[in-house]
Amino acid sequence: MSDILISEVGPRDGLQSIKAIMPLDAKKAWIKAEAEAGVTEIEVGSFVPPSLLPQMADTAELVRFAKGIKGLNVVALVPNIRGAQNAAAAGVHAMSLPFSMSETHSMKNLRKNHAQMIEEIKEIAQIAKMANIHFAVGLSTAFGCTIEGAVDEDQVAHLAEAAANAGAMEFSLSDTTGYADPAQVKRLVKKVASAVGADKMTTLHLHNTRGLGLANVAAGLDAGITTFDASLCGLGGCPFAPGASGNIVTEDLAFMLNAMGCKTGIDLDKLLRVRDILAAALPDEPLYGFTPDAGIPLGMEQRNKG
Template sequence: MILVSEVGPRDGLQSISRVMPLAAKKAWIAAEAAAGVREIEVGSFVPPSLLPQMADTAELVEFARTIPGLNVVALVPNVKGAARAVAAGVHGMSIPFSMSETHSLKNVRKSHAEMIDEIGAVAAIARAAGVHFAVGLSTAFGCTMEGAVPQDRVVRLAVAAAEAGAAEFSLSDTTGYADPAQVKRLVRAVRAEVGERLTTLHLHNTRGLGLANALAGLEEGITTLDASLGGLGGCPFAPGASGNLVTEDLVLMLNSMGLETGIDLEKLIDVRAILAEALPGEPLYGFTPDAGPMLDYHERMAK
């Protein structure tokens, strides 16, 4: 089974200026879970002064924990955020570790060496609380500030993070620089050093290669794909990077290929109405919601 992890309530909403009402966020999370989505990143534990869009994350964790079978995860930027996440009751948390030091200093104000120390401290908090801890290797495929990011640097920093206590890794195409051949090379190189702890791709569709990159990852054994409903999101600290992989398009591709996701595509598409009502005028992306599934979609799923 392929795990489609919905990151819109965090990565999507942090990238727009408006704040979605708490009731609408809860409706969104509940509706996606009802459609069969098994993991949702409900928000991030950052200071509300920096991202007021995330100020209600603790309340969302409390709500999402009441939904049977839903894995409730959140992003944390540092030790303080990790402590807040644990107190709120998350099942899992992840920390972004930028492979571009320039981006790291801009995003979390820490050098690579400082981030390794922070990862070790967060890992200790997670172990003590019995919370799953993942590290997102962001800007792994390139950076709008530095350009190309050397593959050996990504591998070296992944190993250092593993030694510091990371239980799981994702490779993040923060800036939409990845291509399918690069995805294959980098997944192989990182997995050769950290093994099955590399499970996830976090892809952006900035240049239209999101689904192609997802397929390349699947062919290399990736089992989890992050996506955002309506393609909301990007990175506020990576100029020109906008648009996550569209959950609806990803689920259509996976289901029609006969890969099991457990997600009802028609119910998933209906969730868009919650976003459209709560964020009027906000662009929502995706081909599948407009075109609809193929006439033989359900037959394809059965094969």
């Protein structure tokens, strides 16, 4: 089995979805402990105005801290050119821009239509190039939109191609709304890979809104995906469904990939212990995950050493 990258997005996608603000020291402890468990890429925050998302106000400081951890790829989300400039100034290794495949959602979320987003991508690609930063684009609402419903799959491939021509170096398909199913994952990954090249169509960002998160991972693996975003403790929940988890749970994903014989480099036992940091820092947040309750099965200890 091949190497698979688990990209931890909890400090960004998890924390921006909850009301509580995690103290900076707890964020640092989380990032450090998770890196020690073998996670090699973490999205540490988002360069958005603190007035909009106070939970992300310390992103620049987290970037500097995380860059001190050997072997860790430090990623931040950027919503626009201003964010990209700030991310570059902070010294991220990589930045990620959400590009909504539903134009209605794009207008509502970033107040830009598709043509304007392509222009934005061109400018951010220049910033990334100048600063020698990796620049990925997340194709959000790619599997469906809570406002528009179904999103045309050919349009997704077409927009990805336009973004690649504008300078995006890598793509993630994001199931922002929890609509994706395994058949659609295989279909859409292949379609976008055909449009931009399989080397650029590497990542899935999946939510577990309807419990299909790991099924979609299994489908993604079959389609050649090599990177999966996930959130420790499934932090953040799902705004559309109280009680339902949001991002797929890092611990369950790591268990599945390790069990399948993929090389994740993650020591599951150490990873499970990182939950204590979140439980202490966010006492009122529900923490998700099945493997944390069930534990590592008898006879599977070795392959979960990472």
